[in-house]
Amino acid sequence: MANALPAQTTSLNGAWKALVDPAGVGDWRQVWLEDKPQHKTDFFEYSFTGAPVLKVPGDFNSQRCELTYYEGTVWYKKQFNYTLQHGKRLFLHFGAVNYAADVYLNGSKLGSHEGGFTPFQFEITGKVKAGANALVVKVNNIRHTDGLPGYGYDWLNYGGISRDVELTERAGTYIEDYSIQLKKDGLHTVAGRVQLNGIQPAQHITIRIPELNLVYKTQTDEKGMAGIEFSAAFTLWSPEMPKLYKVVIESETDTVVARVGFRCIEVKGNKILLNGKPVFLKAVNIHEENPYKGARAWSKQDADLLLNAAKELGCNLVRLAHYPHNENMVKEAEKMGLMVWSELPIYQHIQFADSAVRAKMGTMLEEMVRRDKNRCGVVIWSLSNETYPGTPNRTEALVALTQQCRALDSTRLITHVTNTQRYQNNTFDVWDPLYQSCDFISLNEYIGWYVPWQGKPADTKWKLVCPEKPVFISEFGGEALYGSHYGKTDEAAYFTEAYQAKIYTDQLQLFNTVPNLCGVCPWLLFDYRSPARMNPVYQQGYNRKGLLSDKGEKKRAWYLMHAYYQQKK
């Protein structure tokens, strides 16, 4: 659903009752969804009565010590009062629930959703009662081999109702969706559409941009759809000037007010152009984690913490790894002038041969694009990370996904990230046929950390499957525990700051050798929690490749990267 006015939304954030169900017994006791003891002496076992609370939004792992590594079911309950005005419609919206959600209202199932990082909603007109209502959500964050991501990944599997929950009241016929962005390849013309939903599909539509004195009128057809096309002399959005306009979309029955920016991102020859001019992507990788809290990030404050750190490093782009982050991240980045790379959690071990998995990929892509298509700050859709080319059906499935993405949105660049390029005799052989379908090549390489150097970094040679395409180094780096030093042997000792800094010094040399280099992106901004990182001395459940520690301390490599980005002005 297109963004609603604040007056139309009621937040269901706050304290929710929560029952942890490690044995999964709640499933066959579902009668208890509404059961509650009437008298003090009544027998009851399965009930929320007396249950402790969890905060929503929020992952459950960081809220109770015993849930730190919990993977399983938690049942949540929220009671709310509501009176729906006659003729209006009501929607229950979840920003995200990780990973699977079954949603019940007043004892009846509304539906389910799979996937931990994209929004979903249910219409509850006719289901919401006047007065008291009970909402129950069964959340399960167990990892699945046929999930997205699959079973194995290098971050903490934060479960729970991790983003906002809202009730949105809309008109009987409401503006369900719109897209307003610059037409591909142009700097002045907006192309898009408005979609109404309801019993009066054919209506007059007015679009206004008051600051430009622009008024555009059109009409929706019997299916509620209207195409849009108009031109104006926009001040274009850019990292230097992240200009956003107030845009008002009015139908006869509904109004939406949005803040929209206009920009053009494209590949021409071997360069990436922003608003017609070459741009070097000074990027950093970020996980959706508040490092100071060791918790899933979700709020504006969390976003500001992460994005201000990226700004201080000198970035103009953030790679939001490895899944679509919350809307606050995207909105704040756009306001601050940070371009956004948004990614699907099609990460490493994916079962591409399973048609159900391929269908999930398509659905998740639609959910990601639908949410952010009017955010000009989002300039790149990254559709996968480090999938194995030898997995049956992998390349066909990802090429098909690329085509689906292009059909949904032609105004952003599309890429896939790989780490399986051959590196022999100090030569990179970038061979993956997947790159033929993308706008530019993105590759992860950990030379100096997982893979030893095979010559001088400055002498590295390159062979590219698509020699004409821009190349982005989407990950590189190594681990260091902040404050680890060993005097003279520092540079040779893993996990010291000096060792990590040496990797960066070498990598900066390597960057000079990369043909068509369009940007670089260290892995990553802050140390973050990953149960897969078991080194008892240096890691202790943290991936330590951060330029900053989880307490925000700057490691030596931070200064090298900062200097590099300064000089890339």
Ligand code: GCB
């Ligand atoms: C990678 C992955 C990233 C890992 C990182 C590492 O290639 O894309 O998710 O966390 O390497 O630290 O090994």
